[in-house]
Amino acid sequence: MDSSILPRTDKRQKLRQGLLALIGQHPAGARLPTERELSERFEVARETLRHCLRELEDEGVLHRRQGAGTFVSAQPVVKEARLMSFSEEMRQRGLVPSSRLLSCTTVQAGAKLAHRLMVMPGSAVIEIRRLRLASQEPMALETSYLAADRVPGFDPAVLEQGSLYELLEQRWGLQLRGARQQIEATVLSREEAEQLGVPPFFPALVIxxxxxxxxxxxxxxxxxxxxxxxxxxxxxxSR
Structure with missing residues (x-):
């Protein structure tokens, strides 16, 4: 059937499939051809093309920059509800995990932190702040707390390239079984946004x-x- 007489929904679906196939051939950050070139390639009207591009932009597949063009977006890492370290997750997805140690200090546990770690208030707690990267791209800011008496001789330097969970198991025999998580939406402060390489007040997930x-x-x-x-x-x- 001539593409010019396809039903409108079929034509848009064919266009969408064609655009997704084209996007799949390009890495994140690549610039797509101009709207004129795309409309000629897929034999559709400019308005039909723009409608489909807007949909893909809303879905996070593409992003447009005024006066610069349309670019392929980096696809989000899907985090499943499983207890894995950041390093394990990134390796599983073919990315290279690394960390930048921002600080590591010993603090006294306040009432809330003591309750979280099931230790006495005032107990020594190791606070580790790290910037987590995947293939050199900033992904997350993470602050971890460990009861100091459970990890004697803790050396944060080994976390630059390694997994905290792997270290806990290999060095102290602490094998993790499960975790309780709370997830909320938030926005980043100016300092947090700068560390993650995004604009101030950028949307984020706090866990x-x-x-x-x-x-x-x-x-x-x-x-x-x-x-x-x-x-x-x-x-x-499941139900």
Whole structure:
């Protein structure tokens, strides 16, 4: 059938499939051909093309810059509801995980933190702040808290390229069994946005996680800020 006499819905579906196939051939950040070139390639009217491009932009597949063109967006990492370290997640998706240690200090647990870690108020707690990267791209800001007496001789330098969970298991025999997480929407402060390489007040996901060992002992309390454009959480539910 001549494409000029296809029903409108079929024509738009064919255009969408063609655009997605074209996008799949380009890396994140690549510039697509002009609207004139695309309309000629797919044999559609400019208005039909613009409608489809707007839909793909709303879905986060594309982004347009005024006067510059249409570009392929970096696709978000899908985070499943499984207890994995950031390093494990990135490796599973073919990305190279790394961390930039922002600070590591020993603090006294206040009432709230002591409750989270199941320790006495005033107990020594190690606070680790890291910038998490995937293939050198900033992805998240993470602050982890560990009861100091559970990890004697802790050296934060080994976390630059390694996983905290792997270190806990290999060095201290602390094998994690599960975690309780709370997820909320937020926006980044100017300092947080600068560290993550995005504009101030950029949307983000804040996740608080309390992790327990196979013996039921609380091992870690963590608070993480994930870039909302690079993370999507996926939860499977059943009835």
């Amino acid at each position: 608080e996680r309390t992790s327990t060992s196979t013996t039921g002992e609380v091992i870690e309390f963590a608070k993480s800020l994930y870039r909302a454009d690079r993370y999507r959480f996926e939860i499977n539910v």
